[in-house]
Amino acid sequence: MGEQEMPTGGRGKRRLGVMGGTFDPIHHGHLVAASEVAALFHLDEVVFVPTGQPWQKSDRAVSAAEDRYLMTVIATASNPQFSVSRIDIDRGGATYTIDTLRDLSSLNSDSDLFFITGADALSQILTWRDAEELFSLAHFIGVTRPGHDLTDDGLPKGGVSLVEVPALAISSTDCRARVAQGDPVWYLVPDGVVRYIDKRQLYRGE
Numbered sequence: 001m002g003e004q005e006m007p008t009g010g011r012g013k014r015r016l017g018v019m020g021g022t023f024d025p026i027h028h029g030h031l032v033a034a035s036e037v038a039a040l041f042h043l044d045e046v047v048f049v050p051t052g053q054p055w056q057k058s059d060r061a062v063s064a065a066e067d068r069y070l071m072t073v074i075a076t077a078s079n080p081q082f083s084v085s086r087i088d089i090d091r092g093g094a095t096y097t098i099d100t101l102r103d104l105s106s107l108n109s110d111s112d113l114f115f116i117t118g119a120d121a122l123s124q125i126l127t128w129r130d131a132e133e134l135f136s137l138a139h140f141i142g143v144t145r146p147g148h149d150l151t152d153d154g155l156p157k158g159g160v161s162l163v164e165v166p167a168l169a170i171s172s173t174d175c176r177a178r179v180a181q182g183d184p185v186w187y188l189v190p191d192g193v194v195r196y197i198d199k200r201q202l203y204r205g206e
């Protein structure tokens with residue numbers, strides 16, 4: 001994407017990236033996406049927001065929110081630009097991005113919000129609660145993901161930017177399956193997350 005196409009946001013405002021996800025577990029695909037977008041869009045910070053109850057994943061068991069939150073903290077702790085928010089976990093109930101963005105914008109009135117999402121999630125956005133209002137609260141940035149087409153078809157003009165990031169064919173589903181089978185997840189997730197999965201015996205019985 002050319003520099004001239006980048007949304008500049010409000011004059012003098014901080015630029016806050018928002019990376020929402022279930023992070024069960026967080027992996028290097030998430031981290032590379034956030035890091036690339038932070039650099040390309042000159043973001044001051046990226047806040048990772050683990051879901052409370054991801055209603056579109058109700059067909060499977062999701063790990064405890066505290067485990068997903070702690071893995072996200074471990075994975076992001078060494079990057080001074082990254083932080084983690086508990087807002088979706090502490091709100092309780094099903095997680096809707098409309099609530100995430102409303103809460104973050106009132107907590108950060110000095111900031112423009114940039115919501116980062118992979119190609120798969122972007123293609124589902126019109127199924128999200130209050131989809132049309134989402135684009136008034138944040139600029140959306142869709143990133144490439146192996147196996148998924150990146151498109152802004154049907155989304156508001158000017159509301160979404162599409163960005164190519166280094167291709168990492170990693171998914172949380174695959175990480176969980178690997179742990180369940182006794183296969184390694186070293187180098188797919190940060191070292192501290194491998195240790196945490198082991199310590200808490202996550203994904204063993206799946």
Ligand SMILES: Nc1ncnc2c1ncn2[C@@H]1O[C@H](COP(=O)(O)OP(=O)(O)OP(=O)(O)O)[C@@H](O)[C@H]1O
Pocket residue numbers: 020021022023024028029030033116117118119120121122143144145146168169170171172173174
């Ligand atoms: N490898 C990847 N490359 C780019 N974006 C990714 C990648 N993995 C996940 N994302 C994006 O990160 C966000 C959070 O994803 P999520 O926590 O659901 O991970 P996931 O790997 O898709 O999980 P699962 O396999 O359990 O569905 C989503 O917007 C998703 O599209």
Ligand SMILES: O=C(O)c1ccc[n+]([C@@H]2O[C@H](COP(=O)([O-])O)[C@@H](O)[C@H]2O)c1
Pocket residue numbers: 019020021022023051054055056057095096097098121127128129
């Ligand atoms: O708002 C919604 O209705 C909605 C439905 C599905 C997913 N989302 C958000 O999309 C992000 C990625 O979700 P997931 O389930 O792929 O980890 C995360 O921030 C979710 O809260 C949001």
